[in-house]
Amino acid sequence: MVRSLAGALALILALLTPPAAAAETRASVLFGAKRTASAQPPNPIGSYARGCAAGLVELPETGPTWQAMRLSRNRNWGHPDMIAFLKDLSVEATRHGWAGLYIGDISQPRGGPMTSGHASHQIGLDADIWMLPPRRLNLSRAEREEISSVAVRSADQRSITRHWTAAHHAIMRAAALDPRVDRIFVAAAVKIEMCRTAKPADTPWLQKIRPIYGHDTHFHVRLKCPADAPLCQTQTPTVAELSKNGNGCDETLMWWVTDYLDPPKTRPKDPAPRERHPRDYTMADLPGQCAAVLASR
Secondary structure, eight states: OHHHHHHHHHHHHHHHSOHHHHHOOBHHHHHHTOOSOOSSOOEEEEETTEEEEESOEEOOSEETTEEEOOGGGOOBEEOHHHHHHHHHHHHHHHTTTOSOEEEOOOBOTTOOOOSSSOSSOOSSOEEEEESSOOSOSOOOHHHHHHOOOOOOBOTTSSSBOTTOOHHHHHHHHHHHHSTTEEEEEEOHHHHHHHHHTOOGGGHHHHTTEEEOTTOSSEEEEEEOOOTTOTTBOOOSSOHHHHGGGOSSOSHHHHGGGTTTTSOOOOOOOOOOOOOOOGGGOBGGGSOTTHHHHHHOO
């Protein structure tokens, strides 16, 4: 009886589902299945949260000043500019007392939406860098799956923890000063601390440090669209436009510890309609050129 009822319900759902919707596979599944980059010239296509990438390069699992983490995800692929930037920044980290950097997710081999995690990281120009200073750079594959980073903001999100150091500040400053970088996402408490210790000369680069939720154990670096990538969509508004207001240490930042963490008591509103997450996108939601990236050998 139970089986027949379940079968009847499944049949009803199938009849109510439009044929096209039933047949369309999510883009995240298609891109997640690709294990290697496309045989095409490097080309970020679309936006950071709605796109794909041709000709990405794999960050070697281990280098003299870095290790790629969580190798089972196969997300250590990026545009050549990103791979070069990460290697450069890992060398810079050694000048501030670290052995190098632990590198988290960059992109999948052909970019695109992922089946889990990020909304962005789709065009090879985003990378997560762990807040954990590397203890050593000879971790095994198994160790890279088990080890975790450290949280540099408190559980209530209002302050930094003992894990935050001057070296973190110096490494992020170096990243922000790099002309390839568009912005760096951090926990609001980190931005607040960097503003607290800021000097007037910090304004040109500190604007690139942008507060956002979910970045307490890593900082997220986003590069600008390369000059030779016409299909790449620049972030809007650009940091250059934002910088007209100074270094970002203003009422916009304070919103994170007022309205965001302690919202004003107001009459409940109807919940906003749920926005589609990129993991729900189909190929029709991505730039048309992504079909060729997916089909490339």
